[in-house]
Amino acid sequence: MSQDAPILIIGAGQAGATAAAALRALGHDGGIVMVGGEAHAPYERPPLSKAVLADEQQDERIGVHAPGFYAEQGIDLRLATTVASLDPASATAHCADGQAISFSRCLLATGGRARALPALPEGQPRVHYLRSLADARGLRAALRRERAVLVIGGGFLGLETASTARAMGLAVTVVEAAPLLLQRAVPSVFSDWLAQRVRGLGIDLRLGCGIASIPPAADEVAVMLADGTALRAPLAVVAIGLHPNVGLAEAAGLALHPGNGGIQVDAHCRTSAPGVFAAGDCASQYQPLFGQEMRLESWQNANEQARIAAAAMLGVPTAPSALPWFWTDQLGCNIQMLGAMDPALRYTLRGSMEAPGADTPPRFLLLGMAGAQLRHAIAVNAGGDLRPLRNLIEQGTACDIGLLCDTALPLKQAAREATAVRASETQS
Structure with a gap:
C-alpha cells in the first residue's frame, strides 16, 4: 500500500462522513476520497421517519455536515458512484463506472438495506420501505394522499413511522409478530407501557400476530394474519429490520460474523484484511457491556466506530x-436508553409512568439493576437525568436503588448519596 495514496471511504453516510471529519481533525492532511451510491451528500437518517416524513422543509436540514464542508476540507466526495469490487492485496477499489481508486487505507462504511417481505417487494405499488431520503420523500407524498396506513413491524422504525402518520391524521394499524414491543431492547414493563401509549393515541396495535398470507388486492394492500384476521389498507410500510451491506466485503474475502452477518472488526475497527477497516451498521464488534459480538444499529455507534477507525488509520491513540x-x-415522547438491557435485570421506577395531564407528557426513569449495580437506564422525557447515571454504569459502582429512585432528591444528589450509602455498608 502506497502511503501517498488517499484514504478511501466507501459509503457516504453517517459513519463515512464522521470518519472523514475525524481524519482531518486528527491532523491528516493527505487525500481522502469518499464514495457513495446516493446522489445526496451524507445526511442523518434518524429524522427520515420523523421530521422529514412530516415536513419537506427538513430535507435540506439533515446533512451530517454543512454543504461546503467537503470542499473546504479537501475531501473528494464522489456521489452516485458504486464500488463494484475491492482488492485488499493491491489496495485498489474498482467502481461500476470503470474508474479504479488506489488507496493507502480503506474504511468500509456501507451501512445496510431494509429487510424485505418477499410478498411485498420494494417498488410494488402502495408498498413502502424507509431507508433513504428518496424513500422518505415517496412515503411522505403517499401519506398525504391517503387516509390510512398499515405498518408491518413494531420496532423503533415502525413505531416512529406510525407515530408520524398518526400525527398527520391517518388511521394507523401496526402489526408486530412478537408478543411485546421492542422485546429485545426493553423490559416487559416498558413494552406494556409503550403498547398502552400506542393504543391511547388511537393506533390499532396487533401484537403477537404473524402474517399468514398476503393475497393480491387491487388498489390496496391486503394482509391475512395468523389468527384469521384480514387487514386492508391503501398503503403499507414494511419496517422489519436491516440487512448489513457486506457483499463487497464478502467478495473481497473479509471475515464476516456467522450469526449477525456483519464485517468482523476488532476494538480498533480493523477487519481481517490489513489496512481495511469497517464502521457503522455493517460492522460486527465485541461489545463488553453486552458480553457478545454484535452489530449496533445506532447513530451513536456509527459515530463512535468512525472516530475510532479514523484514529486507528492514523496510528494515534483515542x-x-x-x-x-x-x-x-415517538408517540409524543423522547425516549433515551443508556447501557444494555438484560432480561435478568431487576427494574425499578423513578417517577410515574402516568401522564400528569392530558396536555402534559409523562416523565420517568426505569433503572435496571444487577444486584447493587446499575446496568441499564431508560429515560422518558427525562434525557438530562441520564448524565449523573453514566458513571455508575461505566464504573459498575454499587448503589442503593431506594435512594436512587427517591424523587424527593434531585437525581444528581440521589446518585451521590446512593453510592455513599453502599460504600459505607461495604466498609462496615
Missing part, C-alpha cells in the same frame, strides 16, 4: 467507545 446510548422520538 478514547475507547462510549457507553451505548440510543434515542427515539
Whole structure:
C-alpha cells in the first residue's frame, strides 16, 4: 500500500462522513476520497421517519455536515458512484463506472438495506420501505394522499413511522409478530407501557400476530394474519429490520460474523484484511457491556466506530467507545436508553409512568439493576437525568436503588448519596 495514496471511504453516510471529519481533525492532511451510491451528500437518517416524513422543509436540514464542508476540507466526495469490487492485496477499489481508486487505507462504511417481505417487494405499488431520503420523500407524498396506513413491524422504525402518520391524521394499524414491543431492547414493563401509549393515541396495535398470507388486492394492500384476521389498507410500510451491506466485503474475502452477518472488526475497527477497516451498521464488534459480538444499529455507534477507525488509520491513540446510548422520538415522547438491557435485570421506577395531564407528557426513569449495580437506564422525557447515571454504569459502582429512585432528591444528589450509602455498608 502506497502511503501517498488517499484514504478511501466507501459509503457516504453517517459513519463515512464522521470518519472523514475525524481524519482531518486528527491532523491528516493527505487525500481522502469518499464514495457513495446516493446522489445526496451524507445526511442523518434518524429524522427520515420523523421530521422529514412530516415536513419537506427538513430535507435540506439533515446533512451530517454543512454543504461546503467537503470542499473546504479537501475531501473528494464522489456521489452516485458504486464500488463494484475491492482488492485488499493491491489496495485498489474498482467502481461500476470503470474508474479504479488506489488507496493507502480503506474504511468500509456501507451501512445496510431494509429487510424485505418477499410478498411485498420494494417498488410494488402502495408498498413502502424507509431507508433513504428518496424513500422518505415517496412515503411522505403517499401519506398525504391517503387516509390510512398499515405498518408491518413494531420496532423503533415502525413505531416512529406510525407515530408520524398518526400525527398527520391517518388511521394507523401496526402489526408486530412478537408478543411485546421492542422485546429485545426493553423490559416487559416498558413494552406494556409503550403498547398502552400506542393504543391511547388511537393506533390499532396487533401484537403477537404473524402474517399468514398476503393475497393480491387491487388498489390496496391486503394482509391475512395468523389468527384469521384480514387487514386492508391503501398503503403499507414494511419496517422489519436491516440487512448489513457486506457483499463487497464478502467478495473481497473479509471475515464476516456467522450469526449477525456483519464485517468482523476488532476494538480498533480493523477487519481481517490489513489496512481495511469497517464502521457503522455493517460492522460486527465485541461489545463488553453486552458480553457478545454484535452489530449496533445506532447513530451513536456509527459515530463512535468512525472516530475510532479514523484514529486507528492514523496510528494515534483515542478514547475507547462510549457507553451505548440510543434515542427515539415517538408517540409524543423522547425516549433515551443508556447501557444494555438484560432480561435478568431487576427494574425499578423513578417517577410515574402516568401522564400528569392530558396536555402534559409523562416523565420517568426505569433503572435496571444487577444486584447493587446499575446496568441499564431508560429515560422518558427525562434525557438530562441520564448524565449523573453514566458513571455508575461505566464504573459498575454499587448503589442503593431506594435512594436512587427517591424523587424527593434531585437525581444528581440521589446518585451521590446512593453510592455513599453502599460504600459505607461495604466498609462496615
